[in-house]
Amino acid sequence: MNPPAVSARVRGRAAELERIGALVRGPGGGMAVVCGAGGLGKTTLAAEAAAQARAQGQVVVWIRWRDDPERLGQDLAQAAHILGLPEVRLEEARTGRVSLVDAVWEHLATVTGWLIVVDNVDTPARVGPGSGPPAAYRGWLRPHGGGVLLVTSRDTTGQTWGTDADLIHLQPLVDDAGAAVLLDAAPHAGTAAEAEALAARLGGLPLGLNAAGIYLSVPTSRHRTFAAYQHALETEFADLLGAEHPAAATDPAVARSVVRHTWDLSLDQLGSDGYTLARPVLQLLALLEPAPVPRTLITPELVADATGLPATAATVDAALAGLHQYGLLHTPGADAPEPASPAVSQLQLHPLVREVTSHTLTSTEPANTWLTALDDHLTRAVNAVVGMPGRTGWPTARLLAPHLPAHLGRNTQRGLTTAAGTLGRLADALNNAGAASEELLLRRQVLDAETRVLGPDHPRTLGSRNNLASALGELGEYRQSADLHQQVLADRERILGPDHPDTLNSHNNLANALNRLGEYRQSADLHQQVLADRERILGPDHPDTLSSRNNLANALSDLGEHQQAADISRQNVADRERVLGPDHPGTLGSRNNLAATLSELGEYQQAADISRQNVADSERLYGPDHPRTLGSRNNLAATLNSLGEHQ
16 A cells, blocks of 8 residues: 655656645645546656655555445555554444444544545546445545545546545646656657657657657667657657557556557546447547647537447537546637637647557548548538638638648549639638638648649649749748749740739739839839739729729839829729628728828828728727738827827
């Protein structure tokens, strides 16, 4: 009943150890539960806390939960006996004159100066005695002692442990603490920066860090440095961290110590508790990227189509709740206060949980069935998001974006048109949302695929290159954007002709890129030419013609020709309101530009009035953080400053 020895220094857990230490040193005793997914070092933390308590003169008793309520009762009775429970009281319990659990806790309530650890209580519903939940505090685990009861468990829910238990949720180690673990184990394997990079690659999971450290400390290992080990993970992951252990199926202690098997214990428990979809849902999530996944993607239809198992909204909800309960699934931002909380519900696996799970999947099933279903439902999800009114779909679009490149890669040969169209539609939605980084990711992927399959001169490839150039401009990469637009313009003139709408679009985009580079005269001349061509070919009220007129006004204003720019902008605002409506992005853009030009002319009050209305409209249509809203707010501030309203 002695705690296990801690073989290495415990890193990155100072705050958790202090919480336990404060409880041990305090006058009132109580109960703490160290909880989290397998592999986070719960037992190690408890052992270190036990060692510190013993060093401070506390009586320490270590009990290992063996999924046997009767054995737990015997162990706690022995602990109480060590702490002075009279033999006569135990005899009364043995003969049935008093309840043993009550006799034990009546005594523990009167004694101070002790720490009892009950380790690995991963099946708390079985603790007993009887069928009552631990949170009722009528069983073997209670917060009512004069000392501290410390429990470790994979079950992370407050409903399980009750309101009087202090839940200490373990998280992965931050990178510098993970690096320290590696350097402790293998001090000559590389620099602190290299250790930190490997710790980040392992997701800060102590079990994975320990496995890597042990491997690197062995002189006969093939990979002897942090950098070499990290590189080897890309091709040898299954051997280094995904290897099976023959004893894991029969010995839970072995399973807990092997990265490949540690989460199987939780999944087996969920399965035996009736969460039949927990394992397949985890496997399905592991096929997606490490980034957060919108909850709306994981539908009963997707689960059923992928796995062939019957699935309902209730059973999928239960599976996700069970995975969350055992720390295998996180919900980023769910506990954040408004307005920091995410606009849509998110799901995310720890990167190592995801990677190990994906390596344990059979190669044929996911390839033939699971991934096909996943691709189908990703397409459906994008179509649903694109079809949402206003900005309601934008947060989900941002979450879907990281999962689409793999979708395109799986469909490049057999369904490029459909898959590239899916990415293109999502990229357009991201453009509307002002999510330039996510848009750029998708534009690059589509261009690479189309160049490879269709060739560099295909009209669709040229369109994708144009879209990539525009996305680069939105991120401030103006020179790169201008060079790419110049190249696309030359190719479109050669292939499509000078009067093709796509060629005119490239002229317009190049002129905008030159303006951003400060080449105002060249930009204005090019915009003047494009405007004349668009009026001739498309007509004066075509949206592209109105866009050219707006862009020419901007270029003229940048050249200092503010009155001419204001006259064009004022007419363009009226035309865009008439043709596109007052809430169209182009209308708001023209209004914003008119206000800026009026401010340059010294008409500050009129400019401020327009800017104030534009800010309100932008917040209503795009939200407070959209680039268009930020631009309008910035312009309003500048105009107010010019009016002397400095505060």
